[in-house]
Amino acid sequence: MSQRTDLALLTDVVNAACRITRRVQSDLIGARRVKKGDRSPVTVADLAVQALVSHRLAEAFPDVPLMGEEDASVLRGDERAAIRAQVVQRVRAEWPEATEESVLAALDRADHRGGRTGSFFCLDPIDGTAGFLRDMHYAVALARITDGRVVRGLLGCPRIEHEFGEGVVFRATLNGGCERAPVGSDDWTAVRVSDRDDTADARICESWEKQHTDQGRSSALADRLGIRAEPVRIDSQAKYGLVAEGSAELYLRIPRPPQTPDTPVRHECLWDHAAGAILIQEAGGRVSDLDGRPLDFGTGTRLSANRGVLGSNRHLHDAVLRAL
Numbered sequence: 001m002s003q004r005t006d007l008a009l010l011t012d013v014v015n016a017a018c019r020i021t022r023r024v025q026s027d028l029i030g031a032r033r034v035k036k037g038d039r040s041p042v043t044v045a046d047l048a049v050q051a052l053v054s055h056r057l058a059e060a061f062p063d064v065p066l067m068g069e070e071d072a073s074v075l076r077g078d079e080r081a082a083i084r085a086q087v088v089q090r091v092r093a094e095w096p097e098a099t100e101e102s103v104l105a106a107l108d109r110a111d112h113r114g115g116r117t118g119s120f121f122c123l124d125p126i127d128g129t130a131g132f133l134r135d136m137h138y139a140v141a142l143a144r145i146t147d148g149r150v151v152r153g154l155l156g157c158p159r160i161e162h163e164f165g166e167g168v169v170f171r172a173t174l175n176g177g178c179e180r181a182p183v184g185s186d187d188w189t190a191v192r193v194s195d196r197d198d199t200a201d202a203r204i205c206e207s208w209e210k211q212h213t214d215q216g217r218s219s220a221l222a223d224r225l226g227i228r229a230e231p232v233r234i235d236s237q238a239k240y241g242l243v244a245e246g247s248a249e250l251y252l253r254i255p256r257p258p259q260t261p262d263t264p265v266r267h268e269c270l271w272d273h274a275a276g277a278i279l280i281q282e283a284g285g286r287v288s289d290l291d292g293r294p295l296d297f298g299t300g301t302r303l304s305a306n307r308g309v310l311g312s313n314r315h316l317h318d319a320v321l322r323a324l
């Protein structure tokens with residue numbers, strides 16, 4: 001398949017995934033039909049997207065394995081019949097011939113474990129599930145990784161608002177730049193990181209969820225750097241999109257200290273960073289861990305060779321690393 005058709009196909013897949021997530025978010029969550037603590041709508045949307053993407057990729061790239069965040073075990077068994085039926089119903093909006101069997105088979109196919117060599121796709125069907133459930137931000141994140149490097153990334157951000165309306169898809173190819181378009185459109189514009197080079201003017205984005213990162217350390221860091229603006233807190237890899245398009249200069253992910261001395265360090269999942277990282281890099285920015293090492297996507301399902309994440313517009317990168 002040529003580079004061009006391959007990219008168009010992946011874009012179609014991400015747009016179809018965004019249509020599914022948007023319907024579930026507005027039908028169930030926006031309509032307040034969900035009780036607090038009930039995670040089933042996000043489970044339905046998550047699994048429906050993973051099944052659809054896996055099915056489409058299997059047709060187009062039968063030899064390329066897929067690493068997906070979800071697995072089908074929550075759908076198996078008699079007591080899961082209701083949620084299974086909902087997943088199939090949501091998938092059918094985009095894949096009309098889907099059956100319970102074909103949906104489960106598609107989900108099961110997404111079991112690749114990554115590694116140093118070879119090429120695979122990496123999917124987070126709904127990154128930022130907490131935001132999805134709050135009727136806020138989330139992202140559909142799809143990347144291709146070859147020999148430990150991300151070579152392509154697509155990020156559907158249905159809740160990012162812009163002058164052209166709500167919903168943006170970002171996409172980037174290694175050495176091919178980064179661009180964005182409204183969800184469902186073919187109206188692509190190249191994006192570049194911002195050229196602000198004074199740390200005092202930097203805009204930081206970080207997780208909405210307080211438990212995901214150490215916001216105390218990031219706020220102390222912002223003070224040391226003389227940053228005036230309040231941080232932009234938003235769920236999911238949408239943060240990478242904001243830095244890539246120049247709406248923010250820094251994406252900070254400082255791990256929280258382990259709760260007890262025996263708690264193992266939490267390494268980031270590949271699918272939480274692969275699609276996003278290439279966006280910033282191809283938009284002219286830089287991504288590393290908090291020690292300045294490039295993110296290594298060849299270590300399995302986790303970024304086990306890295307500690308935390310710093311994404312930047314490049315100009316401010318070294319100053320932040322020094323201040324960390």
Ligand code: AMP
Pocket residue numbers: 127128129206207208209211212213234235236237266269272
């Ligand atoms: P964000 O909104 O940037 O925090 O991204 C959401 C992602 O954070 C989810 O997909 C999770 O994989 C990840 N996550 C979940 N729990 C934690 C945690 N305790 N620390 C760091 N990241 C987490």
Ligand code: MG
Pocket residue numbers: 124126127128271272
């Ligand atoms: Mg995620």
